[in-house]
Structure formats: C-alpha cells, structure tokens
Amino acid sequence: QNPMNGLIFDSHAHYDDKAFDPDRGELLAALPQNGVGGVVNCGASLESSRTAVALAEAYPYVYAAVGVHPEEVKGVPEDYLEQACGEAKGGGRRRNWAGLLLEGKRLSRRSEAFF
Numbered sequence: 001q002n003p004m005n006g007l008i009f010d011s012h013a014h015y016d017d018k019a020f021d022p023d024r025g026e027l028l029a030a031l032p033q034n035g036v037g038g039v040v041n042c043g044a045s046l047e048s049s050r051t052a053v054a055l056a057e058a059y060p061y062v063y064a065a066v067g068v069h070p071e072e073v074k075g076v077p078e079d080y081l082e083q084a085c086g087e088a089k090g091g092g093r094r095r096n097w098a099g100l101l102l103e104g105k106r107l108s109r110r111s112e113a114f115f
Helices: 024-030 046-058 080-085
Strands: 008-013 036-042 062-065 094-098 109-113
Touching: 036 046, 046 062, 046 080
Parallel strands: 008 036, 036 062
Antiparallel strands: 094 109
C-alpha cells in the first residue's frame, strides 16, 4: 500500500511533543487508515530534530524536517545536522537538508539521498 494515497498531507507537525507521549505510537499508526498519507514532523531544537528523525525512521509516511528554532540557537554545535540525523537510513526515501545561516555564520550544509 502506498502511504501517499491518503487525502491529507500534514506539512507541519510536532508529534515529538510531550503532549503525545501517552499515545504517540497508536496515533501515528492510525494516520493512514484515517486519510493522512504523509506528515512532516518538524524539529525545533537539536533534541526534537533527533526525535523527528526517529519518527521518520519508524513510520514510512512520516518525514523529518531537521532544524533549530531561533530561540534555541544559542550553543548549537556546528555539526548539529550530523548530531540530529546520526546514522539515519532513508528507507528508500530521498532525504535532503541544508544548514541554517545564523549570525552570519553557516553552521553546516548537507545534501544526501538514500535509495
């Protein structure tokens, strides 16, 4: 079954939020049967970006947007993309990401595809 056959593509979600802790797995597992064909789970910090990647690895219809919200920028390491994405395997899906320009300094830039 192609998960993209769903009628809805949620382009900005935060299923990593602690509010979803009690039933996150059940909720995410039920999305396709309820018409949701894809979700972009957005990271807003290094830790939430790691969780977004983990969710994308666990659910084929969830994609991770890795990034750092401006309020979370202080102390972000230059290799934050590598730290957030770790050894992520694309599971047959294309993954692209680019670093942020913060205070005139590019933190990182990376573009990879896993097939």
